[in-house]
Amino acid sequence: MxxxxxxxxxxxxxxxxxxxxxxxxxxxxxxxxxxxxxxxxxxxxxxxxxxxxxxxxxxxxxxxxxxxxxxxxxxxxxxxxxxxxxxxxxxxxxxxxxxxxxxxxxxxxxxxxxxxxxxxxxxxxxxxxxxxxxxxxxxxxxxxxxxxxxxxxxxxxxxxxxxxxxxxxxxIPCAYSTAENMLDRAAVGRERVLVTGASGGVGLAAVQLAKRRGATVIGVCSPNKAAEVKAQGADLTVDRNSDLVGALGSETVDVVIDLVGGPQLRHLLELLRRGGRFAVAGAIGGPIAEIDIRDVYLKDLTLFGCTFQEDQVIENLVRYIENGEFRxxxxxxxxxxxxxxxxxxxxxxxxxxxxxxxxxxx
Structure with a gap:
């Protein structure tokens, strides 16, 4: 009753x-x-x-x-x-x-x-x-x-x-659909992908789902969470407080999945190769960011703002779950x-x- x-x-x-x-x-x-x-x-x-x-x-x-x-x-x-x-x-x-x-x-x-x-x-x-x-x-x-x-x-x-x-x-519904939507919009495949906020709900989902797509995954997180992020699929982790460009080198990443925003955004664009893609669905590090617009147009970058989700996003997730492709x-x-x-x-x-x-x- x-x-x-x-x-x-x-x-x-x-x-x-x-x-x-x-x-x-x-x-x-x-x-x-x-x-x-x-x-x-x-x-x-x-x-x-x-x-x-x-x-x-x-x-x-x-x-x-x-x-x-x-x-x-x-x-x-x-x-x-x-x-x-x-x-x-x-x-x-x-x-x-x-x-x-x-x-x-x-x-x-x-x-x-x-x-x-x-x-x-x-x-x-x-x-x-x-x-x-x-x-x-x-x-x-x-x-x-x-x-x-x-x-x-x-x-x-x-x-x-x-x-x-x-x-x-x-x-699943919020965190994993956000992550899958970003990966879907950016058409992530077997390439080098960097995920910010990689130890959080959406970030860890993005690590798992990017790995599922065959990507080489770099997770940005605090050092004390690096082992868990790697256990969920990251091939490499980088300290979130480090010099990301110094640690990884400029133009070494195909796709950035950003959940943090804030001051580091400018450096994330530096990491992207020519023709790279940047997908963002969060700004817990602050909604206001300064970027060098030359990084966008001289490298032919594509930026995706990711909120709206096409139907296949949740449908894909249900299929992944039922196929046992992540947990x-x-x-x-x-x-x-x-x-x-x-x-x-x-x-x-x-x-x-x-x-x-x-x-x-x-």
Whole structure:
């Protein structure tokens, strides 16, 4: 029997960790036409959860995520502080990652879907009529997975057959789709690829998925995480605080997969060979960067901004999972009630791989 209320972590507004409230009286959503109701088994923690909470997407913010991660920022513009550059509606249930089981269906959805173990595409296209380069982010423009139940479009909810735990599957939708999208946009093959932030959720996913494509992978990370990054497929690691050009040499890399941004971006372009490709999907090191534009045009570089995802990205990931082509690294699992602790640990960057939240069982 589906209860009328549930436990959920509710974001009450932009700001610090105090804006997170774990409540036990949140109404269980009901699936509309074309939607499923999912009992959440686990939900991964991602940088976007923190960026959304603190309003980091606002153009008023020029600092790196960690500067406001715990306390928020003194000044943001609510009108552009989301993925879609439109005001968010509070209270909001965040959580871009969802793994769970279908427990009810809306009108037009086959009842055979009930009981399936599923993951949900986090960059949803259904709600914007599948228009190119538009999407709603699960847990931003609509409620997400930091709850006992959530709803999602049936066509963007994928049954997965594998022996993974719910916690492992919950690592996939946001981090791995971001990584696969970057690799797909840059058409990565058997070439030399550098991944920044290589020990984090998206970075480690990019290392694994680039290696799957036959690439020679260089991971940029702190020295104490180098062994784990290599264990997941990196052929070489470089200290994130080192002189990257001095360590690797200019024009020695075919593709850069950048999740950090900030001051090092200029040097990343120096590393690229003529005709190289640069894909970016994050800026935890700061959204403002200075580059030498001559590196771009004199070397015929191609730059890819990577947010919108074509359908094949999540479809590819489901196929890789079911074929046993990789497995995520789960650093720690927390009860949903400890969401603030999980976000503090995430901000510390002391972990390798993914942090995951588990809601109470009904």
């Amino acid at each position: 589906i209860p009328s209320t549930m436990t959920a972590a509710v974001l009450t507004g932009h700001g610090g960790l105090e804006k997170l409230a774990v409540r036990n009286d949140v109404p269980v959503p009901r699936p509309k036409a074309g939607e499923l109701l999912i009992q959440v088994g686990a939900a991964g923690v991602n940088n976007t959860d923190i960026n959304t909470r603190i309003g980091w997407y606002s153009k008023k913010v020029e600092a790196e995520t960690s500067d406001g991660g715990a306390l928020g920022f003194a000044a943001i513009d609510d009108d552009d502080a989301s993925w879609s550059r439109t005001p968010l509606k509070f209270p909001l249930i965040q959580g871009a990652d969802v793994c769970g089981r279908v427990v009810a269906v809306g009108e037009g959805v086959p009842s055979e879907r009930i009981g399936q173990r599923v993951i949900v595409r986090n960059m949803l296209r259904t709600y914007v009529d599948y228009r190119p380069y538009e999407c709603w982010t699960l847990g931003s423009e609509c409620d997400g997975g930091f709850a006992q139940f959530t709803v999602a479009p049936a066509r963007e909810t994928y049954a997965v057959s594998c022996d993974w735990s719910d916690e492992e599957l919950a690592a 995520p690294v789960i650093s720690r699992v927390y009860p949903l009630s400890e969401i603030a602790v999980a976000q503090q640990d995430f901000l510390s960057k002391s972990h390798t791989g993914k942090l995951v939240l588990v809601p109470p069982r009904s």
